[in-house]
Amino acid sequence: MNFRTFAAFVGPSVFMMLLFIAFPLVSVFVQSFYVTQTVYEVVEVETCTPGFLTQTCTTEQKSVPLLDEDSHVMTRTEFVGLQSYRNVLELDRAWAALKAGSWSAFQAIDFWKALRFTLTFTLITLPLNIGLGLGIALMINNAAKAVRGPVIFISLLPFIITPVIGALSINWLFRGDGILTAAMEWYSGRDIAMFAQAWTIELLMMLYRVWHVAPFAAIVFYAGLQTVNSDSLESAVIDGASRWQRLRFIVIPHLMPLIIFVSMIHLMDAYRVFEEVVGFSSQGHVISLQWLTYDFLVPDQAGNRSVSRASASAMLTMIGITLLLIAPLRRTWRDHKGGH
Amino acid sequence: MKLKTILMAGALSLVGAAASASCAFENTVPLKSLTAGFEAWKAATDAMAECGNFSASLDQEFKEKQPEAFAANPALYQIGGVANETLIPLLNAGTIRPLDDLVAKYGANLTPNQLIKIDGKTMAIAMMVNAQHLMYRADILADLGIEEPKTYADVLAAAEKIKAAGVVDYPLGGTFKTGWNLAQEFVNMYLGEGGNFVDADNNPTINTPEGIKALETLKAMTAYMDPEYLVSDSTYVQQQFQQGKIAMANLWASRAAAMEDEAESQVVGKVTMAAAPMGSVAPATSIWWDGVVFATNMTDAEAEAAFQVVMEGIDTEMVKANNDAAVWLIPGYEAGPLAAGAAASAANGARAYPASTALGILHSALGNGLSAYMTGAKDAATTLADIEADYVTAAKEAGLLN
Incomplete structure (x- = not known):
């Protein structure tokens, strides 16, 4: 089989593998080093909800996300290195527990x-x-x-x-x-x-x-x-x-x-x-x-x-x-x- | 049990478009709604469908779909069904519209109690309230000479007597399923002890004597429950009640009608609805509302049509036909004995579920972390400390804490 025929046969499958396996993997790998957070502001909000006969209203400090000019929630993405891995593994706690023999x-x-x-x-x-x-x-x-x-x-x-x-x-x-x-x-x-x-x-x-x-x-x-x-x-x-x-x-x-x-x-x-x-x-x-x-x-x-x-x-x-x-x-x- | 949830989740109740005489408003704009799948929503959306050109999705997993579906432009659903906590993500994202002008124009039949106001703006229309409260087998308690339990100490004492008498499989039932249900039990108990979940800076405040007391009460109850309590959800507890296997449970008001359903229940007429037992400070329960929101991303013409269809759906006529399906807030509702428990809990000073972004994250952390205490893997203080740590990690990742 010459190379062109070979490529024509294998090409689609390689493309699919790149698209559906390799690319998502790379994307997951990259995402594990970044954190995307919503930007919150603290505001005083009055909330009125139904009671049985009359409403109950409460006024509280609440964290509310900021919206940008297109009224989408504002987010920021930060590089956090291995922080997410640390959050999952909790190595300090694991090590402390092992040292205590518990x-x-x-x-x-x-x-x-x-x-x-x-x-x-x-x-x-x-x-x-x-x-x-x-x-x-x-x-x-x-x-x-x-x-x-x-x-x-x-x-x-x-x-x-x-x-x-x-x-x-x-x-x-x-x-x-x-x-x-x-x-x-x-x-x-x-x-x-x-x-x-x-x-x-x-x-x-x-x-x-x-x-x-x-x-x-x-x-x-x-x-x-x-x-x-x-x-x-x-x-x-x-x-x-x-x-x-x-x-x-x-x-x-x-x-x-x-x-x-x-x-x-x-x-x-x-x-x-x-x-x-x-x-x-x-x-x-x-x-x-x-x-x-x-x-x-x-x-x-x-x-x-x-x-x-x-x-x-x-x-x-x-x-x-x-x-x-x-x-x-x-x-x-x-x-x-x-x-x- | 599981099957029902799956059927509900899969069930798209697509209702025909023929406008019938029972709807005063003939709708010509295609409208869609996404709501939870329990009985009250079925009643309300069926009534909306009578106006024509309306299709309802009744889906128990609605809260996973709603934020994205409403963020799309145009929104995939014009009408949404929400409760205390499911309102928060939509409100935060600004994907639901203020309703004051529509209420002024078409909402003549609404009572002020139905209008959910955030900073003075009406953002949702409530149609019902729901709360967990005590249901007990009046016949069993009367036979054993037990008074109606008022506090959790009473509940435990009554459970001990019922256990000794051996008249049912398990004296207590409880919606202790790991995840949302178990976390909700803790929320109820902690509110009953007068606790607060987070401080003004969103730092968690559950590792307190009140939190430990709440956990200890939950643990004490499990001694009288089906040992498989960590997998029992509301439907499972409801069935245990219906089959006469349990004598008492703190169960949702929306499940009360099922006790009187002759087709399913073997205990018709034997279950009394009472106030939620008191914690140290307040009734150990929280009051929830269910209501309707409207998407921002639709035309004003669509919004007008949607609002009018909803007004037809949650009107007096629908309530009269489905009086016992829920504790309705709509004029025309006659509070019968089935609503007595929820009403008595509110009269005793039950607090509303204090929905916020922070509590949303904490509720999930509680759902994952509490079972370690219930199975005995951790003590109370460690459990609460671990849940707080878990919350802090999640809240930092979400940007709520710095």
């Missing part, structure tokens, strides 16, 4: 609380996802040809459901006296409240995530299983290898590149955990880094959005994902070099 004081800081949950969530769901995915793939592979289609369809179902809807339906199954909570109460004879403490909510969130993403891992592994060398398997059988030994020494090494691939995708996805926090309304107990970014962006009751802190928090999330991906990427790189 885990609870450390976990009282939003960012570190969110980081703790995000990492726990990511690292616990990772092996569960791989394990369950592999299990489902082996099950499909061993199913009789006649039922294989329906089995694949059913095991893919959780993956097809929209994440927020899935989380909400699990939420309803367990909320208050939801069906499953009622069933557990009947079975155990105790009053159970799944949304009353953090650990049960975390457990539900992880179970939900594994249930939701394992089918993807399964379908990738199932594809991989089709290419396992049947000669090696047969010779292993002849050598008297058990089922487990065949899996351990032939199938898994063969699937290793796929396992790394699924792990990487999972690390990236799970580190951005968000739907679960919204779906389970868990923010009273548990928050994630992505939710923290979202919360900064939601306007407060006065209509302000913390765009700078949200940008800083988004950049920190990206840095976190990059750090997590270093290990699997290095492994792939080594394999890649060793293989050729």
Whole structure:
């Protein structure tokens, strides 16, 4: 293919990537160093609001934004360096808490609380996802040809459901006296409240995530299983290898590149955990880094959005994902070099 | 619960354009409104639609859309529905117009009480008031020989007796959902203790003995509530009441009618509306109003038409047809037993929600920070100090504090 044809094919996609990925990223990066503020003046305002029979009027000093000649709110944008990062990380408080050896004081800081949950969530769901995915793939592979289609369809179902809807339906199954909570109460004879403490909510969130993403891992592994060398398997059988030994020494090494691939995708996805926090309304107990970014962006009751802190928090999330991906990427790189 | 919110949020009630006889003004200018999605707004916008050429968006997330939609030129909606705090962003941005000339021309039926005045200029027309007040199961309290609770000490004592008698799942209900609801509970309790939220320089003043007292009362109540209180919003508490699972709650006046709804409620005729329990100084509640604003960015002809349509929407005829949907401020409203709680709270000296830019930021900080105290992760003073710190960070970023 000559260069012109190549460019014509790749050009649109490069343009789209620049427009929708690179440019927003640069913009977020830049915004995290600036703060845009409304210019307020303090004036005395008399406010009259309805009472039951007559109005109540109060006169107070209030801060009111200045309007420019086009009657837009006047704002000023300032370079603040790393201030927004400092506001998100609260390093002084975190360090003081750690020096005092107080885990609870450390976990009282939003960012570190969110980081703790995000990492726990990511690292616990990772092996569960791989394990369950592999299990489902082996099950499909061993199913009789006649039922294989329906089995694949059913095991893919959780993956097809929209994440927020899935989380909400699990939420309803367990909320208050939801069906499953009622069933557990009947079975155990105790009053159970799944949304009353953090650990049960975390457990539900992880179970939900594994249930939701394992089918993807399964379908990738199932594809991989089709290419396992049947000669090696047969010779292993002849050598008297058990089922487990065949899996351990032939199938898994063969699937290793796929396992790394699924792990990487999972690390990236799970580190951005968000739907679960919204779906389970868990923010009273548990928050994630992505939710923290979202919360900064939601306007407060006065209509302000913390765009700078949200940008800083988004950049920190990206840095976190990059750090997590270093290990699997290095492994792939080594394999890649060793293989050729 | 959640489903209702989602349905509401998605529900664009687009009403047909046929003008009917029940509207005295035939509207020829296309008009749109963006309001909250509860029952009273549905009643009011349905009545506006009778004038023709009008479409209403009833949206529980309206406050996220309104500032941008009104800042557009021409504004995307001519008519907006706001309450105490949602008025502030629009007022600050100058995107709503003064109404004095329109009131003089077409507002003959308005009472002075309905006119929201900022520095003497009418900026909004109120149609109803709302407040959280005590609702209790009269049958249960009478059976156990408990007097109507007047203070939070009474409420807790009554809850203890109800718990001991074991007649309901949980003696108390509460709109303690993390975020706006929980912050509102604190605002109520703190007003009841006589507290002030910020000083003249917008520095926070909630880490006070009154603030700690307010938090301790909230925490004491949770012992008698559904342990999942951090996810229970007004609709959830309303349903708990309707299903006979709770005996008392400090719930919104706009939810009172639901207790008497035979289709949903198993406790029809058993719930009494009473004044909000007293804090140390005032009733632990705040009075809210809901009303209509008009965009700056529209032509005067549109504004005249919009104002007349609204006057038809919030008239006596609509109130007579929907008397129990809200505590209306409109002439023709007959305050029945359902409005007794809100009225009694006001008579006891309940304060209006002191909406301001600063309290808007603080309300959000409270919403995020209070759950740490409720779950026991922090003590009261630390919680309030952290919320103040969070507020200061946000207020500095917004330019309110230097």
